[in-house]
Amino acid sequence: MRPPGTFPRLFGALLLVAGAGAGCFAGDGGGSRQGSGGPAPGAVPALGRVVPAPASVKPGGTLYTLGAKAAIRVDDSPEVRRIGEYLAGILRPSTGYALPVTPGPGTDGVQLRLRPSERALGEEGYRLESSAGTLAVTAREPAGLFHGVQTLRQLLPAAVERRTLQTGPWTVPGGTITDTPRYAYRGAMLDVARHFFTVDQVKRYIDQLAVYKINTFHLHLTDDQGWRIAVDSWPALVTVGGSTSVGGGPGGHYTKAQYREIVDHAASRYMEVVPEIDLPGHTAAVLASYAELNCDGEARPLYTGVDVGFSSLCVDKPVTYDFVDDVIREIAAITPGRYLHIGGDEADSTSPEDYAAFMAKAQAAVARHGKTVVGWHQIAGSEMAEGSVAQYWGTDGTEPGEREEVAAAVKKGARLILSPADRAYLDMKYDSGTQLGLKWAGLVGVDRSYDWDPSEYLADAGVPADAVLGVEAPLWSETLTTSAQLEWMAFPRLLGVAEKGWSGARSWEEYRVRLAEQGPRLEARGVVYHRSPKVDWPE
Numbered sequence: 185m186r187p188p189g190t191f192p193r194l195f196g197a198l199l200l201v202a203g204a205g206a207g208c209f210a211g212d213g214g215g216s217r218q219g220s221g222g223p224a225p226g227a228v229p230a231l232g233r234v235v236p237a238p239a240s241v242k243p244g245g246t247l248y249t250l251g252a253k254a255a256i257r258v259d260d261s262p263e264v265r266r267i268g269e270y271l272a273g274i275l276r277p278s279t280g281y282a283l284p285v286t287p288g289p290g291t292d293g294v295q296l297r298l299r300p301s302e303r304a305l306g307e308e309g310y311r312l313e314s315s316a317g318t319l320a321v322t323a324r325e326p327a328g329l330f331h332g333v334q335t336l337r338q339l340l341p342a343a344v345e346r347r348t349l350q351t352g353p354w355t356v357p358g359g360t361i362t363d364t365p366r367y368a369y370r371g372a373m374l375d376v377a378r379h380f381f382t383v384d385q386v387k388r389y390i391d392q393l394a395v396y397k398i399n400t401f402h403l404h405l406t407d408d409q410g411w412r413i414a415v416d417s418w419p420a421l422v423t424v425g426g427s428t429s430v431g432g433g434p435g436g437h438y439t440k441a442q443y444r445e446i447v448d449h450a451a452s453r454y455m456e457v458v459p460e461i462d463l464p465g466h467t468a469a470v471l472a473s474y475a476e477l478n479c480d481g482e483a484r485p486l487y488t489g490v491d492v493g494f495s496s497l498c499v500d501k502p503v504t505y506d507f508v509d510d511v512i513r514e515i516a517a518i519t520p521g522r523y524l525h526i527g528g529d530e531a532d533s534t535s536p537e538d539y540a541a542f543m544a545k546a547q548a549a550v551a552r553h554g555k556t557v558v559g560w561h562q563i564a565g566s567e568m569a570e571g572s573v574a575q576y577w578g579t580d581g582t583e584p585g586e587r588e589e590v591a592a593a594v595k596k597g598a599r600l601i602l603s604p605a606d607r608a609y610l611d612m613k614y615d616s617g618t619q620l621g622l623k624w625a626g627l628v629g630v631d632r633s634y635d636w637d638p639s640e641y642l643a644d645a646g647v648p649a650d651a652v653l654g655v656e657a658p659l660w661s662e663t664l665t666t667s668a669q670l671e672w673m674a675f676p677r678l679l680g681v682a683e684k685g686w687s688g689a690r691s692w693e694e695y696r697v698r699l700a701e702q703g704p705r706l707e708a709r710g711v712v713y714h715r716s717p718k719v720d721w722p723e
Contacts (some may be wrong), residue, residue, distance in 0.1 A: 187369070190415070203632055207303075223283065225460075230243065230357060231314070231359045231361065232361060233697070234681075235338070235396060235683055235684060235698055236396060236682055236685070236686035237684040237690055237698065238361045238362070238363040238687070240363065240365055241360075241361050241423040242359050242360045243359035243424065243602050244358055245316070246358050247355045247357050247358045248316065248356045248358065249353055250275070250279065250281070250294070250340070250354040250356075251281075251356045252279075252281050254293035255283065255285070255286045255290065255293040256268045256271055256285045256293060257286050257287075257288065257290040257293055257295045258285055258287055258296045259287070259296075259297055259439050261298070261489070265287065266452075267330055267333060268296050269285050272284075274344070277347045278345065279349075279350070286691060293318070294319045294321070295319070295320040296320075296329050296332075297320060297369070298326065298329065299322055299323070299327070301426070302324045302326075303324065304324075305324045305328055305370075306325075306365075307328070308397075308399065309324070309328050309331075309364030310322065310328040310329060310331055310361075310362065311362045312335055312336060313360050314339075314358050319336070321355055323331065327399070328452040330453070331363070331454070332363075334394065335363065336393050339356045340354055340355070341354065342707075343708060344708075345705055345708035354471050361395075363590065367653065367686075369653045369654025369685070370400060370685030371398065371401070371402050371642060372656060372657055372658075373402035373603075374401070374661075375404040375659060375660045377404055377405060377406055377409060377410045377462075378660065378661040379429045379433070379661040379664060380410060380435055380436035380437070381667070383438065385402075385667050387446065389674075390446075390449055390450050391453065394454070394455065396678065397456055397686050397687075398576060398678075398682055400456050400458060401450050401457050402457075402525065402656060402658070403457060403462060404460045404660075405438075405460055406460070406467075406469065406527075407469065408467070408468035408469060408489075408492070409430050409468070409487060409488055409493075410426055410427075410429050410437075410469055411425035411437065412435075412469065413443055413459070414440050415510065415515075416514060417514065418510060418511065420474060421470065421473050421474075424486070425470060425472055425474055426469070430661075440514075440537065443518055444518055451520070458521060459510055459515050459524060459525065460526070460527060461525070462526070462529075463508065463525070463528065464528075464534050465492075465495055466529070466531050468495040471497075472485060474507070476501070477497055477507060478612075479498040490662050491665070492532075493530045493531075494532070499541060500538075508546055509549045512524065512526075512546075512549045512550055512553050517553075522556050523555060523556050524550050524556070524557065524560070525575075526543075526559050526563075527559060527560060528566075528689065529559050529577070530562070531562070531662045539566060540566040540567065543563060543566035544566065547568070547569040550569075556571055556573065557572035557573065558573040558574075558601070559572070559573075559575065561574045561586070561600075564592070568593050569595060571599075572598055573598065573599045574600055574601070575600075575601040575656065576600055576642065577609070578604060579602045579605050579626070586688060587644075590642065590647065591642065594646075594647050594648070594651045595646075598651075600651040600652050602642075602652060602654075602655050603657065605624075605625035606625045606632070607681075608633065608657045608658065608681050609625055609628065609658055609660070609699055610678060611673055612626065612627065613627055614627065614630070620663050621663055621664075621673055622662065629715040629716065630676055630680065630718055631692050634683070634684070634695055635692050638655050638683075639688070655684050657681040657682075659673060659674055668712045673714075676716070677714075679699060680699075683695065696718070696719050698723060703715070703719075703722060704722055
């Protein structure tokens, strides 16, 4: 996830910013704002000026006006009705309208329709049609309807996102949007191991991700500084290993019921959870919890620093593989999604031979319990299991040999998730004045997080475009302790990565215009964000 030995000791700075909450953070010349009015209540962006950009936009005809007597008409199915209630929950507080969710046909109001015959829309595509009398969202699958609702809310004036009564009119430009995603995997990761975040904080972040059509939520549950998920067969993992965090602050963990709550909430936003159990390195919390998992049989002290690469499970002990199988079995049993992430990075204390042997057994355990392996791209240094996925976190300056190793794995059938640290890591500083975050991968301004093409990123190493499964924006938490801090580092950079996953290559100059219009929407939703001077935000 990052090179070893590159972190300064940040605890003093961390204390300065830990309580900053929703206030402004230094960096890139900007701060954060909440509560400004944004554009005039009647202002409406042109059809298609949303994030991510739609695949096809055909403006024309008369705009649609949501009136006080409008209904949300849905197909008579529980899932479509639930999407309708979700939309009504967004619109009712600001408009003051009743907006009943009504099964059955009709020509007025907002219509949400599933049409299995619409094969071209695939699993996540939708068509939005706006005219004087009706606004219709059509999809082949419920996920497509949900994504269409996210576009609809961005086409209404920004004030529609507020939780208090606002003044209309509530209009949408006329025309048709037909939209399908570029990549099947569009992810975001949250590190809850370095600092713990509660179920409600995680659910808040999931809700923010859903607006921008993210469909995968990678939860980094374990690391040197903390183990955050209960495992019945190894209870000390949370009672000991989960008791602290970076800097020695309080830890925390999720019970299995709480983890299921997160998984269920993500599913309600059409998002698949990918749990990560980082192995065989990044395991200091494990080695402090159970003496027998150390080669010398002596428990290690809890670790609260930020160095990497020093810890490793004892690869030669049979008990190590009992532990691995138990953990993977229990986590797989409460994870309905396809993937289970086993880390695999920065195992500097494990020899290459031991690493390869360990990874073979860990991957076999994942397959045995019905999941597909995901690992950080160092996993390509071992024999990757059939169908497995490598997550690339290198930078433009990553050693060619490492990139070629990834390319070799692709030739054998591996797929790739791209998370280049100097483009997609949301914990990198915006500029040299940013108080939060790190800079080992360089400074990542809002423009740099957008100005890259996933299909070409590893082309020079021989990776074909069709090997890319998708993109992911990780957010590591060494310096982050509050939701406000998470948001300020994620937004607006997350939007750029989301667009790379959904729409593909666009110009920065075109994108920055659409990004500026997101400012009032973020404010209306109460999201703390970085007002980069590289974007002409509305006053």
